[in-house]
Amino acid sequence: MSFREFKEQVKKSVEIAIGEADYPLIDFEPFEPPRPEFGDLSVNVAFIIANKLGLNPLEVAEAIGDKLRIPEDSLIADFEVHEPGYINFKVRYPDLAYRSILDAISKEDYGSLNMGKGKKVCVEHTSVNPNKALHIGHVRNLVLGDSIYRVLKFTGHDVQILNYIDDSGSQIADIVVGFKYAGFPLEPPEGKKFDHYCGDHVYVKVNELYAEKPELIMKQKEVLKAIEEGNSDIADFAKELTKRILKEQLKTCWRIGAYYDCLNFESHIIETKIWDKLFNIMKDKGIVQFVKEGELSGCWVIKMEGEDEEKVLKRSDGTLTYIAKDIPYAAWKIGLIEDPFQYDIFIKQPNGKDLWSSVSGKGKDEHPSFGNSDLAITVIDVRQSRLQKIISYILSLLGGKSEKKYLHLGYEVVSLSKRTADELGIMIEKKEFIHMSGRKGIYMNADDVLDALHKKAYEETKKRNPNESEEWHHNIAEKIAISALRFDLIKQDLDKMIVFDLSESLNLEGETGPYVQYAHARASSIIQKAGIIPTITLDGASLLNDPTELELVKMISKFDLYVEETVKNLSPKILARYAYQLATDFNVFYEKKPVLQEKDETKREARMALVHAFRNVVKTAFSLLGIETPDRI
């Protein structure tokens, strides 16, 4: 926490000096200068003031510098006015090192913040149609949503994780047709997961068959209608099918480290008839209009302010469109409507947490409270941006500051590289990548990627730890595989499409999750060999004066600032990059400064404490990204 204090002290001292120099108060943030010789924090207030008043920046900086007083007991060691007008501050290193190392080795929750106290947030992520296995694109969604959940929780938010299950769409009808009318056996081939079987074989093949056998399309329509109406053998069969697939999908999610609080089934949203209630309110408020003539005659539509096009919510035959079904769910998330759902426990998760779900008919009398959040974060890829915008718009018209409570967290899609597509037998013409499509069979299953990573990591751990058991190797290999995958999908900007290439992702060196895990394992090894719990003293801290030590100390002391940034921007990549930089700083220190071999006892213990502090921080940072850090890999 110490770097934050230093930053606050710099800010306050400068503010006071600006006042004493009779300059106008301005808004500014101290920032980290680009080069170490410029100090640890800088302010550029002189430029802003000079610009405003038409003065010379350097003169302004000097005038402020003249008035600057460093408070007693502060973390500011010194400052310097530097051309063309910066004021650079140096931190008191021994104090910074002492305090941050002490905190990092003694506080369980080092880096956590209280910024979300009393704030109820729900995060919806994953939400994969229950007719196929998760592919690599779905994992980007899951990893993003799960990391956000973890960071929000770490910063004191009251978070619940939702997973929306569209169990009544045409994709479900497709596989029902496959089993009932196209002759696919209900049991998968030996060794094949049921969700893989349904996605890889049934779903793709049925969609191919539609071209050859038009009668199957008629069957699909019948099935779809039966599912919507319920109370039939077909509807029951569909329900069982989706449940079975969903349970297999959840195994993959758990494997990656994501757990949920509640599943919301689309069929239950329809059953509760909350649409009707909401629709009446929308009619009363004039949010929706009935179209009397023209192409959309007989439809209820919504028109966005400032746009020409209308969006149909209720079709002329009285059925609801895709987006209409999403509105009550969104309204429920932010507490605009009373909770209409019944709940029961769906399954007990491997982490011991109950997974609840909405149910048809009567549920359990007692259950946790779901929905009704201060903030609802919906994680969906950017292709849904327009629809999400319309939903936000409708919510805002319904009132209650809804526009601030509903947030679409969009991210670009994952596509397959030409090379990986080739390896999967998918033909690509000209382009370097191809967009995934479950229907067309163009995708790479998450489990297959993990299995490939697992195999690679397994071979590596075998070489490095020949005396360990098979079980140990598989256990560690799995953690490395998850690390590689999660880090790979979270480290870059949400606005950038990821072109997934399996061969590239199998490289576990460089800017990767395993690199960070490796640094952690090195630190663990030192601590284990030391055989003591190191402590830090101010004397010891003052001996940590090598540049590699200073860098590592500073990075450790800034952990909470990065946590805060991550939450403010809802951007886990900030934490991923922090963890990587931290690991790099450690590795550089490790190569240069011996710890256990150090002769000077005080110095040795100080370094051990630094190693310990690093280990704790990197472990916490990675845990926020859902990645485990074993002591040996």
Add this chain to the structure above:
RNA sequence: GGGCCCGUGGCCUAGUAUGGAUUAGGGCGUCAGCCUGCGGAGCUGAAGGUCGUGGGUUCAAAUCCCGCCGGGCCCGCCA
């Protein structure tokens, strides 16, 4: 046609919100080094850049504004 996003060395990417400091950070790949030192999934060094492009604003632009070019997505009484 309208809207949203991306464009940084051979490839991938950070920095763009809040414009600044004669070396624009990383990673992969390439080349050259480093274990009789706590784990070489590591470290050090080298080569490689008109920050798509043309204007503009500014003392100062990868960053802000406008145009253009290239790429992706969205614009259904599908989901």
